[in-house]
Amino acid sequence: MSPRRLAAAATAAADGRMLTALCAALCWRVLLQPVRAQVDATALVRIPVGLILSPDSRQMNASFRYGLRNLAPSSSWQTHWRLDAVTEFTDTGNSFDIERAICRELETGIFVLIGATQTSSFPTMQSYTDSFQLPMLTPGSPAHHSVEEQDHYQVYMRPDYSTALYDIIRYYGWDYVYYLYTCDEGLLNLERLFILMGPRSNTLNVAARFLSPDNSTASQLLKYLNDADDKMALRRIIIDSRSLESTQRVMDLLADANMTTKYYHYVIASFASEELNLQKFGHEGANVTGLRILERSGRALRDFYNKGDWEGARQESSGRGGASQHKLMYEAALIYDSLRVIHAAFSRLLEASPTALKRHLRRGEVYNNGSRGIGNCDADRVVPFEAGNRILSTIKQVSLENGLSGNIAFDEHGRRVNYTIYIWEYTLNREKTKQQFKFKCVCG
Numbered sequence: 523m524s525p526r527r528l529a530a531a532a533t534a535a536a537d538g539r540m541l542t543a544l545c546a547a548l549c550w551r552v553l554l555q556p557v558r559a560q561v562d563a564t565a566l567v568r569i570p571v572g573l574i575l576s577p578d579s580r581q582m583n584a585s586f587r588y589g590l591r592n593l594a595p596s597s598s599w600q601t602h603w604r605l606d607a608v609t610e611f612t613d614t615g616n617s618f619d620i621e622r623a624i625c626r627e628l629e630t631g632i633f634v635l636i637g638a639t640q641t642s643s644f645p646t647m648q649s650y651t652d653s654f655q656l657p658m659l660t661p662g663s664p665a666h667h668s669v670e671e672q673d674h675y676q677v678y679m680r681p682d683y684s685t686a687l688y689d690i691i692r693y694y695g696w697d698y699v700y701y702l703y704t705c706d707e708g709l710l711n712l713e714r715l716f717i718l719m720g721p722r723s724n725t726l727n728v729a730a731r732f733l734s735p736d737n738s739t740a741s742q743l744l745k746y747l748n749d750a751d752d753k754m755a756l757r758r759i760i761i762d763s764r765s766l767e768s769t770q771r772v773m774d775l776l777a778d779a780n781m782t783t784k785y786y787h788y789v790i791a792s793f794a795s796e797e798l799n800l801q802k803f804g805h806e807g808a809n810v811t812g813l814r815i816l817e818r819s820g821r822a823l824r825d826f827y828n829k830g831d832w833e834g835a836r837q838e839s840s841g842r843g844g845a846s847q848h849k850l851m852y853e854a855a856l857i858y859d860s861l862r863v864i865h866a867a868f869s870r871l872l873e874a875s876p877t878a879l880k881r882h883l884r885r886g887e888v889y890n891n892g893s894r895g896i897g898n899c900d901a902d903r904v905v906p907f908e909a910g911n912r913i914l915s916t917i918k919q920v921s922l923e924n925g926l927s928g929n930i931a932f933d934e935h936g937r938r939v940n941y942t943i944y945i946w947e948y949t950l951n952r953e954k955t956k957q958q959f960k961f962k963c964v965c966g
């Protein structure tokens with residue numbers, strides 16, 4: 523059969539809705555077997571992966587480029603393919619900008635999106651990806667979104683850490699903690715913690731306090747924390763703050779108020795805790811407990827550095843604003859892991875069905891239901907991405923043992939399962955502060 527006839531048959535089969543999925547799969551096999559050898563070995567199929575990032579997220583930009591470079595072209599059933607970037611840099615805190623970025627991605631045409639948005643603009647991202655049935659991976663957390671309802675198209679790379687907080691409280695046997703939070707998300711996290719604790723939550727007293735972003739409530743709050751009748755009373759304080767910057771601000775406020783002595787024990791409820799500057803705390807005797815998702819001494823991280831020139835990629839991707847941090851930060855690691863998940867998913871998809879994407883790729887362009895791109899945000903009617911469901915379910919089935927963030931597997935709602943959170947502590951050790959491994963929480 524000539525390639526042209528094959529293509530015609532393929533289109534006919536694709537458009538012929540009377541074929542059942544099973545028959546279609548069988549027919550493909552039959553049609554393909556004899557001509558496999560004729561497939562042009564030099565043709566490289568590019569699978570476009572969208573990325574929406576803030577221009578400030580330099581390290582995530584770098585790890586994305588580095589990941590694309592390292593995931594060399596692959597072959598599945600004589601299809602030579604590789605992942606290709608379609609990037610949009612925009613203010614990820616602004617829903618309007620996010621909307622425009624995602625519409626441009628949809629128009630260009632991508633098979634899957636990686637979106638690092640903020641909590642405020644996430645609903646916009648969710649509603650577009652759900653309507654167009656476009657799978658999306660995010661380094662964000664599933665904790666605050668309606669994950670349980672069906673038909674969502676998001677996959678969350680960041681594991682939920684409520685279980686780890688619960689383990690920390692149990693480990694130390696605390697019955698009274700302060701909970702400092704800097705945005706509404708904090709209260710939702712606290713609620714999840716109570717749900718996890720179940721009946722045990724009756725034995726834990728929590729004093730939750732809000733710290734406003736402009737520091738206006740700070741002096742009142744610090745006074746409250748310090749005003750305990752017993753100055754020697756130990757204060758256990760959980761700090762729930764979204765970004766590295768806002769967490770650092772809280773720690774600086776506490777340090778300014780000299781709340782760095784041995785009467786304080788802080789738990790930083792964030793995977794960014796390792797990236798904080800906590801010098802003052804260790805030196806004056808306060809305990810600081812933090813969470814980590816990356817295995818710093820693991821094989822995955824070693825492989826990451828050995829794969830190529832990370833240093834070069836980091837500098838090259840820095841844009842105008844100067845180079846990003848040296849140390850690999852956890853969100854950048856999650857972007858890298860996302861690419862590996864996507865790569866594994868497409869390998870699997872093309873292994874199972876070599877023509878799975880054929881009708882959606884013509885001359886290097888993405889097509890959905892016969893039109894270029896995935897969709898148009900201004901159109902009266904949304905045509906969902908025909909391959910969306912299949913790609914999404916393949917992504918959720920991916921299982922990788924050696925991700926930078928450890929074992930990677932998802933449940934049916936796209937949340938991480940079977941992952942490990944490392945719990946570390948700053949301790950005063952012969953005049954030197956040292957970060958020490960404390961225990962780990964195998965969660966999910």
Ligand SMILES: *[C@@H]1O[C@H](CO)[C@@H](O)[C@H](O)[C@H]1NC(C)=O
Binds near residue numbers: 735736737771774775
């Ligand atoms: C809040 O306090 C911190 C720590 O002293 C400081 O770094 C930050 O600039 C302050 N923020 C505002 C908005 O005043």
Ligand SMILES: *[C@@H]1O[C@H](CO)[C@@H](O)[C@H](O)[C@H]1NC(C)=O
Binds near residue numbers: 778
């Ligand atoms: C913190 O300690 C320093 C030096 O011991 C002192 O000068 C400063 O006034 C203290 N700050 C507060 C808020 O108590």
Ligand SMILES: *[C@@H]1O[C@H](CO)[C@@H](O)[C@H](O)[C@H]1NC(C)=O
Binds near residue numbers: 784785786787808
């Ligand atoms: C800090 O850690 C040490 C050693 O684990 C412990 O003895 C001390 O009570 C802790 N401090 C607080 C305020 O919990």
Ligand SMILES: *[C@@H]1O[C@H](CO)[C@@H](O)[C@H](O)[C@H]1NC(C)=O
Binds near residue numbers: 577587835
């Ligand atoms: C992202 O990385 C690429 C190359 O690695 C660089 O050319 C580009 O300027 C970076 N974008 C931003 C916004 O930093």
Ligand SMILES: *[C@@H]1O[C@H](CO)[C@@H](O)[C@H](O)[C@H]1NC(C)=O
Binds near residue numbers: 905
């Ligand atoms: C796909 O396009 C055809 C016409 O080309 C149209 O009849 C059909 O409704 C479209 N499918 C969807 C889901 O909109």
Ligand SMILES: *[C@@H]1O[C@H](CO)[C@@H](O)[C@H](O)[C@H]1NC(C)=O
Binds near residue numbers: 929931
């Ligand atoms: C959980 O992860 C470990 C590796 O961390 C792996 O050996 C094990 O098979 C996984 N279990 C399941 C049920 O996926």
